[in-house]
Amino acid sequence: MGSITDLLHKKYLIPMKQVIDKPSRKKPAEKLKEALISNFDQSQQAQGNLLTVKQNALKQFELLGFPSLKNEEYKYTPIARALEKSFTEEEILTSNTTPITLTAAQLKDILPQKIEANVLVFVNGRYTESLSKLISPKEEIVIEEFSKACETHAPLFEKHFAQYASIETDGFTAMNTAFAQQGVFIHVPKGKAVEKPVMLYFISDTTHGKTFTNLRNLFVIGENSQVKISESFYTFGKEISYTNAVTEIMADQQAIFSYYKIESESDLALHTGTTQIYQKRNSISNCTTVTLSGDIIRNNLNISLDDEYCEANMFGLSLLEGNHHVDNHTIADHRKPRSLSNELYKNVLDGSSKGVFNGKIYVRPDAQKTNAFQSNMNILLTDEASIKTKPQLEIWADDVKCSHGATTGQIDNEQLFYLRTRGLSEEDARALLLYAFALEVLENIKIKELREQLDKIVAARLHKNFE
Amino acid sequence: MLIIKDLKASIEGKEILKGINLTVKPGEIHAIMGPNGSGKSTLASVLAGREEYEITSGSVEYLGNDLLALSPEDRAREGIFLAFQYPVEIPGVSTTNFLKTAINEIRKHKGQDALDAVSFLSLMKEKMKLVEIDQSLMSRSLNENFSGGEKKRNEIFQMAMLEPKLSILDETDSGLDIDALKVVSNGVNKLKTKENATIVVTHYQRLLNYIVPDFVHVLYNGKIVKSGTKELALELEEKGYDWIKAA
Numbered sequence: 001m002g003s004i005t006d007l008l009h010k011k012y013l014i015p016m017k018q019v020i021d022k023p024s025r026k027k028p029a030e031k032l033k034e035a036l037i038s039n040f041d042q043s044q045q046a047q048g049n050l051l052t053v054k055q056n057a058l059k060q061f062e063l064l065g066f067p068s069l070k071n072e073e074y075k076y077t078p079i080a081r082a083l084e085k086s087f088t089e090e091e092i093l094t095s096n097t098t099p100i101t102l103t104a105a106q107l108k109d110i111l112p113q114k115i116e117a118n119v120l121v122f123v124n125g126r127y128t129e130s131l132s133k134l135i136s137p138k139e140e141i142v143i144e145e146f147s148k149a150c151e152t153h154a155p156l157f158e159k160h161f162a163q164y165a166s167i168e169t170d171g172f173t174a175m176n177t178a179f180a181q182q183g184v185f186i187h188v189p190k191g192k193a194v195e196k197p198v199m200l201y202f203i204s205d206t207t208h209g210k211t212f213t214n215l216r217n218l219f220v221i222g223e224n225s226q227v228k229i230s231e232s233f234y235t236f237g238k239e240i241s242y243t244n245a246v247t248e249i250m251a252d253q254q255a256i257f258s259y260y261k262i263e264s265e266s267d268l269a270l271h272t273g274t275t276q277i278y279q280k281r282n283s284i285s286n287c288t289t290v291t292l293s294g295d296i297i298r299n300n301l302n303i304s305l306d307d308e309y310c311e312a313n314m315f316g317l318s319l320l321e322g323n324h325h326v327d328n329h330t331i332a333d334h335r336k337p338r339s340l341s342n343e344l345y346k347n348v349l350d351g352s353s354k355g356v357f358n359g360k361i362y363v364r365p366d367a368q369k370t371n372a373f374q375s376n377m378n379i380l381l382t383d384e385a386s387i388k389t390k391p392q393l394e395i396w397a398d399d400v401k402c403s404h405g406a407t408t409g410q411i412d413n414e415q416l417f418y419l420r421t422r423g424l425s426e427e428d429a430r431a432l433l434l435y436a437f438a439l440e441v442l443e444n445i446k447i448k449e450l451r452e453q454l455d456k457i458v459a460a461r462l463h464k465n466f467e
Numbered sequence: 468m469l470i471i472k473d474l475k476a477s478i479e480g481k482e483i484l485k486g487i488n489l490t491v492k493p494g495e496i497h498a499i500m501g502p503n504g505s506g507k508s509t510l511a512s513v514l515a516g517r518e519e520y521e522i523t524s525g526s527v528e529y530l531g532n533d534l535l536a537l538s539p540e541d542r543a544r545e546g547i548f549l550a551f552q553y554p555v556e557i558p559g560v561s562t563t564n565f566l567k568t569a570i571n572e573i574r575k576h577k578g579q580d581a582l583d584a585v586s587f588l589s590l591m592k593e594k595m596k597l598v599e600i601d602q603s604l605m606s607r608s609l610n611e612n613f614s615g616g617e618k619k620r621n622e623i624f625q626m627a628m629l630e631p632k633l634s635i636l637d638e639t640d641s642g643l644d645i646d647a648l649k650v651v652s653n654g655v656n657k658l659k660t661k662e663n664a665t666i667v668v669t670h671y672q673r674l675l676n677y678i679v680p681d682f683v684h685v686l687y688n689g690k691i692v693k694s695g696t697k698e699l700a701l702e703l704e705e706k707g708y709d710w711i712k713a714a
Contacts, residue, residue, distance in 0.1 A: 417517060422569040432565060438557055
């Protein structure tokens with residue numbers, strides 16, 4: 001590991017502690033890794049610089065492989081083992097070659113109906129034009145398939161692609177960088193406030209078999225421009241799906257953006273995702289991650305505040321039941337003075353579900369006058385549900401305001417009793433209290449129809465209708 | 468309306484109420500006074516249905532039915548209201564927000580149609596005037612960062628909205644300055660009819676200058692040791708509770 005000063009010269013973020021597995025150790029899913037690697041040349045469309053980037057990522061993936069539970073960053077989340085158990089080499093390589101048969105009618109409850117938005121639908125990683133619509137003018141925002149953007153917007157694309165999400169420590173990001181062909185490239189030119197939101201839907205359709213999908217998004221948000229972007233993940237069919245999604249977001253000076261990640265996949269869905277955000281001076285990011293279901297889900301939200309007066313708001317809600325396992329890792333990396341990060345993650349855990357929260361705040365030596373706040377609140381509804389929560393603050397500057405806190409408890413009996421003495425049934429009172437708990441996160445979603453859609457799902461989950 | 472007979476209640480094996488007898492008729496105001504730890508708040512809680520208390524003997528008849536068999540929500544729907552000594556804070560739930568559900572649950576119980584949004588709001592406006600409560604409190608998280616006075620006003624406001632038959636005010640005067648006390652008392656008095664009854668639980672006599680009781684009972688060590696009229700309260704104020712304890 002290099003010194004801190006060395007690290008500062010790298011644009012992307014490197015955890016302070018190197019946490020990669022030792023090469024000698026037997027790692028899970030090695031066969032899957034080998035199969036993927038042997039198929040690399042065949043799978044590539046990339047050329048030139050892009051190919052070089054991908055080849056480097058491939059080497060790194062070969063080195064890192066899939067993280068085992070011995071890897072500190074993945075110690076509670078056996079995603080690699082689940083992949084090993086769920087997929088054969090054959091299944092990985094032939095996945096996503098089946099025809100796309102999903103229809104608009106099947107997606108009626110998922111896709112927004114009334115809202116004026118740019119809607120892009122990807123089924124098993126492939127862009128499905130018939131289900132999508134783009135309405136914003138091209139001079140206001142460029143929205144392009146990832147696979148096309150590397151040609152049509154080559155200079156910009158190459159300038160930013162794989163510049164922020166580090167392949168050095170995370171095997172999933174390395175795999176994604178090497179293999180992902182599909183996703184969305186968005187560029188908001190300087191000074192544009194995009195009026196209509198961009199709503200991305202990534203659907204795993206397992207009707208024809210298991211799916212294994214790498215998705216890659218790159219959002220370049222220009223100086224003084226504004227945009228709202230959502231990513232929603234859904235599953236169809238009754239087979240196992242695996243999605244590995246990496247999104248890089250570069251917010252230039254004075255840019256303001258909202259980013260929502262909604263996960264409502266099946267109980268068999270495996271998901272790893274990294275959202276890597278790089279912020280310049282005076283920029284503001286508003287991120288909300290909502291997870292409603294999934295077998296094993298791992299989200300990384302890493303924000304690098306690499307200039308003065310940046311603001312990063314990070315909200316998260318996981319509403320889990322059954323055997324759902326959701327792991328949220330976040331990093332607020334304060335690299336320069338006078339920036340603010342504010343984080344609130346909440347979990348409601350029912351059944352035998354498991355939650356993991358790890359929130360890192362780095363305040364680098366230069367980052368004086370940093371304000372960094374973090375809070376993690378959890379409600380366990382059963383004795384079987386569990387949460388592992390770990391705030392991790394690493395602070396090298398001395399003039400900063402940082403705070404963190406974590407609470408875990410049950411529904412408050414006093415609150416329950418109070419509402420019942422006003423005539424609410426126990427069930428209604430419970431639902432109201434849980435909804436109120438969730439609301440503090442949900443209210444940060446500023447795309448109205450998306451918010452309403454989530455309200456509906458949350459209401460159904462709590463068996464209650466909230467007007 | 469309410470007939471309590473030989474009521475005994477304990478919590479975690481400790482007996483708090485040791486045989487309470489009390490009868491309340493429609494239109495009456497009863498004050499229950501007593502020193503700290505005498506069981507006043509326990510009595511209020513037991514009547515509202517707090518489940519932590521175990522009823523070890525006795526009965527409570529309310530409007531001819533067995534009150535103790537009802538859940539807290541059914542008691543509320545049947546017209547019992549408890550104004551809490553320490554109203555809880557509920558982040559994310561506003562007064563407006565839960566009262567609408569509450570009122571409509573009670574209306575449903577009575578076989579009435581649900582109130583629509585417009586009627587609900589106009590009802591709120593009318594009742595807000597009664598306790599001089601500010602509109603802004605209605606949409607804020609319940610009791611969160613409310614002052615002591617605001618919390619108590621909000622309790623009486625809810626009482627006004629729910630129009631109970633039997634109201635139990637648990638130390639509503641604690642934490643109130645004299646001005647707020649007058650406002651709250653005035654609200655309670657305006658809500659008084661010949662049909663409804665009120666039980667005022669208090670440590671001090673001052674509240675009873677404004678909410679004038681028909682009967683005053685002194686609770687000590689889990690029992691009502693003395694009953695009388697409003698003059699008894701004045702006597703207590705003057706002599707303190709030691710006089711009762713000694714007796």
